Amino acid sequence: DIQMTQSPSTLSASVGDKVTITCRASQSISSWLAWYQQKPGKAPKLLIYKASSLESGVPSRFSGSGSGTEFTLTISSLQPDDFATYYCQQYDTYPYTFGQGTKLEIK
Amino acid sequence: EVQLVESGGGLVQPGRSLRLSCAASGFTFDDYAMHWVRQAPGKGLEWVSGIRSNSGRIAYADSVKGRFSISRDNAKNSLYLQMNSLRTEDTALYYCAKDDGSGSYVFDYWGQGTLVTVSS
Numbered sequence: 001d002i003q004m005t006q007s008p009s010t011l012s013a014s015v016g017d018k019v020t021i022t023c024r025a026s027q028s029i030s031s032w033l034a035w036y037q038q039k040p041g042k043a044p045k046l047l048i049y050k051a052s053s054l055e056s057g058v059p060s061r062f063s064g065s066g067s068g069t070e071f072t073l074t075i076s077s078l079q080p081d082d083f084a085t086y087y088c089q090q091y092d093t094y095p096y097t098f099g100q101g102t103k104l105e106i107k
Numbered sequence: 108e109v110q111l112v113e114s115g116g117g118l119v120q121p122g123r124s125l126r127l128s129c130a131a132s133g134f135t136f137d138d139y140a141m142h143w144v145r146q147a148p149g150k151g152l153e154w155v156s157g158i159r160s161n162s163g164r165i166a167y168a169d170s171v172k173g174r175f176s177i178s179r180d181n182a183k184n185s186l187y188l189q190m191n192s193l194r195t196e197d198t199a200l201y202y203c204a205k206d207d208g209s210g211s212y213v214f215d216y217w218g219q220g221t222l223v224t225v226s227s
Contacts, residue, residue, distance in 0.1 A: 034213050036152075043202055043217035044152065055215065087152055091212040095168050098152040 002026050002090050006099035012107040017078045021102045023071045023088035032092035035064055035073045038101075039084045047086075048073065078104075109133040109216045111203045116221030119193055127221055129186040129203030137161070137181035140206035142214060143188050145199035145223075155201070156188065157212060171197075193225045 003026040013019050023033065031051040036044040046055045048064035051071055061076040075082055083106050088099040115127040129141070142157040156167045156177040165177055176189040186203055200222050204214035 032211070036214075038152075043219055044214070045217075046207070046213065046215045049207065049213045089152070089154075089213075094166060096154045096212045098154070101151045 004099040021073045025069045029090045029092035111218035113218045113221035124191045127188040136184040141186045142204045147199045
């Protein structure tokens, strides 16, 4: 199975900060990577697909990049609504695995 | 508006069975693959199973293969997950998720989940 490793596991930041979350795959997944946001008690929400394509309705402060084995999710200017847990997911190879999550906390 | 509403969760003893349902609305159900994704309490996400729009292709995670069975009824806009031989490690919130249309296992809409607790 392809292992997806996110770093950091927890990130403390302030409103207005630029933050970056990294996701590494144990083997190349081309650009077949998605990012999700999950708030406590809520279902995940799709933010980014195909590594860098922004899902409709997602604010443009979110962006994704990378290919192969290393990917990043960047939030250009944190808003109060962005404090949540973020997951990456590879969909290159069965089984379609998720990272362990990065919890973004208010500093 | 896309809506996915799961039901059928509950407390069940190890070795017993449970059937989850997902009622879909707000989109043309039989045009899209559908999936089940679970989340153990306080843990991350795990894809469980997926089914193509015409049920022509079905896939399972190794952790549930041979015990769980996914199906759909396009006439009823419904997705199902039959879970047999349940184990304590199957305890989780089970989400129904819609494929984004590319058939590539990207999940663009999720239900709110139904909780399955396996315990004696």
